[in-house]
Amino acid sequence: MGKTLFEKIWDEHVVADLGGGASLLHVDRHYLHELCISRGFPTLHERGLPVRNPDLTFATPDHVISSAPGRTGGAFPWSIKVMDTMRIETAKAGIRLFDIDQDGQGILHVIGPELGLTLPGTTVICGDSHTCTNGALGALAFGIGISEVVHILATQTIVQRKPKTMRANLEGTMARGVYSKDLILALIGKIGAAGGAGHAIEYAGSAVRALDLEARMTLCNLSIELGSKTGMVAPDEKTYAYVKGRRFAPAGAQYDAAVAHWKTLATDADAKFDAEVSLQVSGLPPQITWGTSPEDVIGVDGRIPEPGHVSKSDALAYMGLKAGDRIAGTKVDRVFIGSCTNSRVSDLRIAAEVARGRKVAKHVEAWIVPGSVGVKKEAEAEGLHEVFLAAGFQWREPGCSMCVGVNEEWAAPKARCVSTSNRNFVGRQGPEVRTHLASPAMAAAAAIAGEIADVRQFMS
């Protein structure tokens, strides 16, 4: 029987079989953000262990840094200390650091692919749950906790149990105003926030093949919101073209050799998955969440459902919404366009198309936070920042910002925020803040309408 993409990459990285279903896997790419360093390195030092492979370890600040224009680092004494620790430790260990304002700085899951660090067939591990974003290139990528970060720093390996495999077949053609963010939100709504638990997902089908690489990253980014170990897309001609010429990508004869290898990775025709799920994307409306789990999602033309469980009644109360009401027309206070989900230049182009020639509603504060220095420069070269600034959006500096809120870039209590990020959890964007997840197009439409709005009405 043939093998899946996941199984091929897994098998290629087994250093040792530890018995009982556990394997020691080699880590090709270990990405560190500043909190991984400030929390992980003290343990490494306590144990007197060196970083085994600084050459395969890459760091950038994204979590605690301010996104304010003109920022110089952390916004608080504690975050300045975290930044100092990051600089000292990476310098001592010889780890490549993409620091503030340097080419390469940005959200880790944006810069990994952008710099050509994330490659098809590699294992990409990071102390951040959205590492699965990197699976869009056909990498085996997942997030871990701090103990395992230390384990990788010391050994360049990780102890893992093989998850089951699941194929998500996305078939059909997306309508205008619908993007990969809508596809993955709809899939989470269909199979639930634990629908992928215990599985590594491969996204397949005509709708996935049609997506460009950045849209595939959005798709894979929300794999963790399905409860899955990871999400990935088999590399194809689009992937090889995306990788070519990037800063750390192979070049010349080595590129050709790499592509030849990557072409062997796709799932074999006779491979069997432990589970198969499907989603018909034709006719799907733009999606938006109404509750406090990404699975609480409906079409923007829909009504808020009756709660079927005490958790959902709690969610409605937290969100200040009533079952049976239309979601469109709900007044919003904040809009956030950014995060490892939707902060790439293609996302910003989509938002700018909606914003062009229009104005952000007076009562709305709307932020654009590009995913990296590279994205920011490219967007500015295209004049996208001028479109946003003219419309009344703030044009900010790259980082995680309001997605995770560790730098306290929060909305006010009970404020309603339409966000292109990945989590609408209780308190995620600040205590008592009500988050609605949506695509960059829907977020831009909400900023302009001042309420949750169907972006299709903004498109000619």
Next chain:
Amino acid sequence: MEKFTTLTAIAAYYPRANVDTDLIIRVERCAKVEKGGLGKYAFEMARFLPDGSDNPEFPLNNGPFRQARILVGNINFGCGSSREMAVWAIAGMGIRCVIAPSFGEIFFGNCFQNGLLPVILPQATVEKIGAALEADPANAKLTVDLERQVVVAPDKSEHAFAIEPLRKKALLEGLDEIGLTRLREAEIAAFQQKDRLKRPWVYV
């Protein structure tokens, strides 16, 4: 790592589904608070009212459940962020074992790194145990026997759970994963030597 063998303790039932790690510990606490100090911030948004007083609707605020060392949860417990501080915070409240129908993948792994046992039981079993705990708080004790891989409910019924052998051994004996992997340094070096020839583009 602290060993886990058998635990008989008060167990509290928190039936909320999809308890995410943001709910367990706010992210700015992860960044600012030292490991040993996280317990008092565990579940802070559910556990305390905005004025800082105890929220009576949070199960672990009531009577004997304040002393709970076992937490019984619902599906997808610990979903979301990879923050290991969620495990540190729960451990800081005194919890050594979480029982649920399913877990967030990363949280599940993080538990084992900290000597905390996550137990998966069928949803119907978890709900039955949870209801028994709520019905009789004075008798709300469970026994979790890792060696035998059973949870003993208040009515003495036994419920078997599965655990991967290496993880079981590590918990029972308090093994150190990094120490064990470092014993395999020769294998790691041999892997990389071979891999450098096969996939030179990986080694930048």
